[in-house]
Amino acid sequence: MFQAVIDFLKDYGPWGLVIHSFLDAVIFPIPAFFTQVSLSLINPTSALWLATVGYIACLVGTPVGYYLGKLMGKSVLYRFLKKEWIDAATDKFQKNGEAAILLGSFTPIPFKVFTILSGVLNFPLWRLMAYAAVGRAAKFYVVGAMFYLYGRSAESMVKDVSLYIFLIATPIILIFLFIRAKVRKKRRLAEQAKQRDSVSIKIMSL
Template identity: 70%
Template sequence: MVQNIIDFLEDFGLWGLFIHSFADAIIFPVPAFFTQVSLSVMTPSSALWLATVGFIGCLLGTPIGYYIGKLLGKSILYRFLKKKWIDSATNLFQKNGEAAILIGSFTPIPFKVFTILSGSLAFPLWKLIVYAAIGRAIKFYAIGALFYYYGRAAKGMVHEVTMYIFLIGVPILLIGLFLKRKFGKKKQDADANNSVALDQTPSE
């Protein structure tokens, strides 16, 4: 079934990848990764352009997945996807929503789980779009760059490289989040202390 869907979308080229990436962020059960790789094997010179089209399609579909979650809740996910994926993603969200989205961009858990969960758990939409843009750009363009520079030989490298990106890139992004929060908290504490100091200053 997966191969039949990919074969069908391949016939539409760039538009097929756009539609697949758009639907992948909403509820479509097959990740756009497969269509991107398949089309990149056919025309490696267009791999970066394919990555761009897939990335844009994914970002445009993200708010729709979000509002589906907001309106219908995460119960819709259980009808189409594996329970273990949904439970894992929910646990990640409960610990740290931003980290969940970044990690979700690289894990085998379909990305629509994170867009719909964001809506159902009232995670801010703008944050979802920002962190989805970072994570999905890395994944789409890493695959695109591989095929652009190595041609059809990149097909055998894709899974290994995406694993290395996950093992190296995700920790770097998480450290960045940690530092952002740490310095943000320090700034808030400093502002609060300054506010208290001003309140305690005797008026003339």
């Protein structure tokens, strides 16, 4: 059944990838990665174009998944997706929503979990779109670039592409979060000091 779905979508060429990528961000259980790879194998010179249409369709589908979660809540997740996926994604969101979206863009956890969960947990849509744009670009364009540069021989290389991106991106994201936390702490301390100074001035003026 899995392969039959991929073959069906592949018959529609780039439009099949558009449909798959859109649904991948909403509710479809099979990642668009497989259709992208199948089409890139047919014509590696079009791999970057396929990455582009798949990427755009995924971003268009992202707010649809978001509002689906916002309107229908976790019942949607538990009905269509595995409990362990939901629990893993929820745990990541509780620790840091931005990191969850970035890492979720190229981990084995289906991306629609993160779009729907963002709506369920009222995560700001603009932030979901911003971080999804970065994470999904990495996933689509790394695959596209590998097929464009290495042709059909890239098929064996892209099987572990999610793992490679994850290993490279994780330390970068952690460094970003560490720096951001330091900046926020410094800003918060500065604001507290400013408030204390303002109170002291008011007391002295009395």
